[in-house]
Amino acid sequence: MKRISLIIFSSILIISCNSSRNIIKINTIDSILSNNIESGSNLKLDKKTYELDYPINILGKENITIDGNGATLIMRNMAEDVIYIENSNNITLMNFKATHIEPEGPTGCTGNVIHIEGGANILIEKCDLNGSGIVGIASYNSKNLIVSNNFIHKNSQYGIIYQGPQIEIKGNVFENNTKGNIYFSYLDTSWPPNEKINANQNKEGLKMSNNIFK
Numbered sequence: 001m002k003r004i005s006l007i008i009f010s011s012i013l014i015i016s017c018n019s020s021r022n023i024i025k026i027n028t029i030d031s032i033l034s035n036n037i038e039s040g041s042n043l044k045l046d047k048k049t050y051e052l053d054y055p056i057n058i059l060g061k062e063n064i065t066i067d068g069n070g071a072t073l074i075m076r077n078m079a080e081d082v083i084y085i086e087n088s089n090n091i092t093l094m095n096f097k098a099t100h101i102e103p104e105g106p107t108g109c110t111g112n113v114i115h116i117e118g119g120a121n122i123l124i125e126k127c128d129l130n131g132s133g134i135v136g137i138a139s140y141n142s143k144n145l146i147v148s149n150n151f152i153h154k155n156s157q158y159g160i161i162y163q164g165p166q167i168e169i170k171g172n173v174f175e176n177n178t179k180g181n182i183y184f185s186y187l188d189t190s191w192p193p194n195e196k197i198n199a200n201q202n203k204e205g206l207k208m209s210n211n212i213f214k
Contacts, residue, residue: 068096
């Protein structure tokens, strides 16, 4: 589904470089409604809490880095993902906490924390992905996804769901994910995935090392 994207920035510093890529540093974000980040952007957030009503969207883009710099992203709409990436390549997400508000009533939250569809070469590093999200990272058909040194905990279903050709999971801490830590399928995208994984292992399409499971 196509999504309309909008982001409001203040205090934006744009630095030109010799390549065709512009480096954009964002010192303050007054309000994020959703995200229309240009390819080649390098964003750095202030270390504070941002409440969102719509997901941060990265749609059909490449060469983007979002450095949360210790910021916290809280999704107020329990049916929405916090971050949604679709058909995008060379994306880095790092150094932030992402969650939803605490759910009310029996239904609870139905949005993921990070949701990825397609694309390649995506790195999620040094993030805290927790609680009230159905899944910490839900990724489908994304090639060469790397999940490194994150704290993935208290998600209402799984820490990670991955269906696709290649994922590396290293140095993460998994804790109190209600239905299990990793739900994995190699290439097979029929539902549900084939395996529930709660220990380090290596097999076709999956490389794991130095993860801690509590």
